[in-house]
Amino acid sequence: MHTVIRKTAGRDLAEMESVLARLLDAVLIALSAALAELLFVPGSGHSLLEGAFVALDMAFAVLLLPWFGVYDSWRGRSKWRLSVSLVFGWIAVQVCGLAMLFLLHRAASVSRLWCVSWTVIAAVALVSSRWAVHAVLSRMRRGGGNLRMVAVVGAGAHRDAVVANIMSSPDAGFRAVATFNTRQDGESELNGLPSFERFRDFADWVRRERIEEVWLALAMSEEETVLTVLDEFSHDLVNLRFIPDVRSLAMFDRNVIDLIGAPAINLMASPMTPYALVQKAVFDRLFASVALLALLPVMLSIAVAVKVTSKGPVLFTQRRKGADGRVFRIYKFRSMREHVARPGVVLQARRGDPRVTRVGAFLRRTSLDELPQFLNVLRGEMSVVGPRPHAIEHDDQYRGVVDGYIHRYRIKPGITGWAQVNGFRGETDRVEKMQARVEHDLYYLRNWSFGLDMRIVLATVVKGLLHRNAY
Known part of the structure; x- marks a missing residue:
């Protein structure tokens, strides 16, 4: 047939x-x-x-x-x-x-x-x-040569996504040729592929056509179906591959790793591989070293301007959380007049805030107050690109009300980030603003690449020198 x-x-x-x-x-x-x-x-x-x-x-x-x-x-x-x-x-x-x-x-x-x-x-x-x-x-x-034929077992959106991935990656050397619909809901062909309703007909066809690959696009709960397929093809030279649907469980990409000799699926762990972390760390140190050397005259001029226009230290430090929740002190050029803060309360700068000095207002609008954070990068506490760290008091406030907030700290915080170049910076006076910022941070974690970091750095240089939300 x-x-x-x-x-x-x-x-x-x-x-x-x-x-x-x-x-x-x-x-x-x-x-x-x-x-x-x-x-x-x-x-x-x-x-x-x-x-x-x-x-x-x-x-x-x-x-x-x-x-x-x-x-x-x-x-x-x-x-x-x-x-x-x-x-x-x-x-x-x-x-x-x-x-x-x-x-x-x-x-x-x-x-x-x-x-x-x-x-x-x-x-x-x-x-x-x-x-x-x-x-x-x-x-x-x-051109149609050197291909492995794949029959996909499953139903619904996950199976459709697996088939679509095969069809969109012809260079990989696989061709989807049929599916077995585990729901038996009378579904017709998918993208022109024949769809079997009876498992016996499907198994006989796989053997008759000498299909090399059977992929199981199933939910974690469908153990019985997995065992049925395994038992059916236990005496055949067919590659059986299980592609579990863990979309509702996993926070980030579902990476399969070797964990003490056993395969494990990362449901909620750092989304970046050790190689990616090393690559990012090397880039951070090199970039920070070059930036500090190149910007030294600018930073010295800012330091003098801050010192002579208002009383207080040149640098402002504040406790923030870094990777895995480790606390460090972040450096900024001081942009506010010295004032007494209430314990456990951090008041964000607002438009027309009287605490902000004239020089400080310029530094905040142009993001020049962030330049000392290259020292944090050089110390290994921050990255050039990553989720922006917030005051610890804000972490305590938002982690329970903003979905995924705490996962921003799976990697080192950054001087700039995907949220910032997309306009999500400045005051977060509503939960909705913080939720949107966190969603952008999680997008960055799920889709990290060295190329994305370069895009963000370039966008920061082009767009980050002046921003209407920074005051």
């Missing part, structure tokens, strides 16, 4: 691709060594020791690179992560090769310049070859 036009070469092709990839990597390692010698140590001649070193590394590559998963199927997975795994794997190979030379007391005889240049050239060559292969495969898959 339902027929699939198959355009895959099967599992044998996948095994052949893995073997060819190993051979290609070994050849690239050898060619990179030769190119490094030609470019950086010409005329020195390739010594027997260096030749043995190259051969040793080729052998180590065959043994060690598979441990980094670089020869596994990366169909539908991040090519950037593959590149990182490949680079780390190659560094491990080089370390093992050098360790062997050290044990044989021959390490001092190898040219350091050649070794370093070889390492860099080989890393670039290995990564470039993978990207070239993926570009060819993407072209093939868009």
